[in-house]
Amino acid sequence: MFFTSYRDPNLKDTLKVYDEAGEFIKNFDAGEREMRKYIIGAISDLDYPLNPSMQGEAAAENYIKGTKYEDRQKEREDVLNTDVKQIREYGNLIEDAMKKNCICVLGNEDKIKQEKDLFNQLANVFD
Numbered sequence: 001m002f003f004t005s006y007r008d009p010n011l012k013d014t015l016k017v018y019d020e021a022g023e024f025i026k027n028f029d030a031g032e033r034e035m036r037k038y039i040i041g042a043i044s045d046l047d048y049p050l051n052p053s054m055q056g057e058a059a060a061e062n063y064i065k066g067t068k069y070e071d072r073q074k075e076r077e078d079v080l081n082t083d084v085k086q087i088r089e090y091g092n093l094i095e096d097a098m099k100k101n102c103i104c105v106l107g108n109e110d111k112i113k114q115e116k117d118l119f120n121q122l123a124n125v126f127d
Contacts, residue, residue: 001097011105011115019098026091030084042079046072 003018030038050058062072103119105112116122 001094008107009111011107011111012118015103015118022091022093022095022098024091025094026088028084028087028091035082035084039079039082042082043076046076046079 003021005014008014062068105119106125109124112119112122
């Protein structure tokens with residue numbers, strides 16, 4: 001499990017949001033219409049039209065990963081059958097993961113150095 005942000009100028013604030021994500025998810029609430037929109041959004045990431053080149057890439061990726069059609073279908077069914085209660089149950093999982101405090105940041109060197117107290121170690125990976 002991981003959280004990402006892109007070109008984020010607020011490192012400390014973003015990490016705080018990630019730390020609070022478990023509590024947010026435990027209190028997640030959505031009506032039927034809103035939940036349906038979330039499900040449609042998730043399904044659209046799983047099932048979208050592919051041109052022949054994209055089909056070949058997807059087939060190769062699934063082969064390399066060992067992902068079978070049944071696995072993909074199970075994921076679709078899980079998404080389609082998701083409800084608010086199931087989402088809330090992920091709150092503890094997220095909190096447990098965040099307690100491990102495994103943070104890796106790739107970004108603006110000056111911004112990272114300004115927040116060096118957040119990290120056990122700083123390393124320059126582009127030398």
